[in-house]
Amino acid sequence: MIEQSKAFARNLMWKYRIPGRIAFRAFRDINEALQYVSSAGSVAIKPARQSGGKGVRVFWDRQAYLRDSLNKAKATQVIAASSDVKAYGDIDDLIVIEEAVSGVEYTIQVITDGKSIIALPPIQDHPHVFDHDIGPECGGMGTIVGPGPTLPFLTQEEYGESIEIMRRTLDALQREIGLRYTGVLSGQFMLTTYGPTLIEYYSRFGDPEVLNALAMLNGDLLEIIEAAVNGRLSSVKYSFREGVVAISKAVVPLGYPHSRELARGRTITMDMDKIRKLGCEVYFGSVVEEGGLYKTLGSRAVEVLVVGRTYEEAYERIENCVDSIKSPDWQLIHRRDIGGRELIEKRIRDAERVRAVYRWRRERGLAG
Structure with a gap:
């Protein structure tokens, strides 16, 4: 459910006040969604469930003279995204409309036995097909990690905050459902002017993110998986490679x-x-x-x-x-x-820009 239903995931974050959440509305009625989106400003419009990587579009409402055309495009996207979901018929909502955010993306993957977690190094995926982040989004055209278990644009403090979001998500999910969560939870994050911001969850490893993460692991993956299944993850010894x-x-x-x-x-x-x-x-x-x-x-x-x-x-x-x-x-x-x-230098510049904003907000108590 945490991966399949975007509405479920967003509601969970707000109910349990998990950091990294953004404003959203979920809709079953397409007419209500069309009415809402016409005055919602800059938004991301998504199918309310996973639909084979299709249907996510971001609209930036920054030029008043383009607003009528932009609203027509938004309406087209609402109808198209809802059509992607109707074919499944296994969740209540059809459309999720979120506030649009921008920044630098990265992925946090954790392995858990329901009590302890092992957080793999942060990985940056590149979901656009062509150079310079243009073209359609896809399953991922490549990833980077390093030096060591870090990324060039992410601070240790931001990495720690992201892991805490994943930890609190697992706690909330287990309280909400009443079952032990065993296995992998991945979070697609974006460093925005709010700080580490959660975009989507996946109840599995990311591909190709897992390649880079496991390339950095000093340890036996099978031993880690068996320990997670048997509820003794805290006893596993592991480390991550430095200097590569x-x-x-x-x-x-x-x-x-x-x-x-x-x-x-x-x-x-x-x-x-x-x-x-x-x-x-x-x-x-x-x-x-x-x-x-x-x-x-x-x-x-x-x-x-x-x-x-x-x-x-x-x-x-x-x-x-x-x-x-x-x-x-x-x-x-x-x-x-x-x-x-x-591209790495561009990511560093982009991260420094949003970091300056979110730190300014936090210093003045405006981070909510």
């Missing part, structure tokens, strides 16, 4: 994510000897092997992971590895900017 970074990149056929039929049935070849020599690992995704060749199934075909001493060194190696993955009959795409200096 990890970058992962997805390689996808052109057409993904919206034209998956176009992206299906394409051939992929890989120079595995070169990839291994460069110290990268390849994880197979939406592909099938046919007659010794790999054929795409329409989604992210493979993900490549590298661990290095610095972002500069790791970036050069993973780009060389990705260039060894080709298609003789189609165009493959990946994001060249992930892990690059220019």
Whole structure:
């Protein structure tokens, strides 16, 4: 429920006053949603349940002369998002309308036995298909972590606040439902002018976020999972690698994510000897092997992971590895900017900007 129903998750945060929450309204009646959204200002409009990664749009209401056109676009989105949910018929609400927030995104994944948690390092995903964060959102085109179990733009204090939000969510969820939560809870966060802000929950590892997180783990994942199941997670010994970074990149056929039929049935070849020599690992995704060749199934075909001493060194190696993955009959795409200096420096600047605002608000008691 915490992943399936966005309305349930938002209501839980407000009922138990969990930090990181934002203003929202959930609607069953489409006409009520249309009336509300026309005067709601800048909003994010979402299907009220998970619907295969479809249907989330953010509208910034900043130019008065565009308001009529913007309201028409909002109305179109409300109808489209509600249609995505109607096909499921398993939750009460159809639409969630939230205040729009902006900032720098990151993911916190925790493993729990219902009492203790192990928080994995913060990971930054890149959900837009093309460089410079443009194009449609998808399942994730790559992730970064480091140096060590950190991110370049996130402070330890912000990381700690994010973990506390996850801890309080698990406590609230177990009180609300009356069952022990065992397994993984992931939070998609954004560092905004409110501080660490929760965007969505997932009751599982993120993909490809889990690649980077486990690349940093010194410990036995199976032992951790068994300890969580048996309620003895606090006894597990583990640590995270220091002094290294990890970058992962997805390689996808052109057409993904919206034209998956176009992206299906394409051939992929890989120079595995070169990839291994460069110290990268390849994880197979939406592909099938046919007659010794790999054929795409329409989604992210493979993900490549590298661990290095610095972002500069790791970036050069993973780009060389990705260039060894080709298609003789189609165009493959990946994001060249992930892990690059220019994008990381931009994230740091963006984080510093919102950090200055939320700290100013907190100093003056205006953080609510």
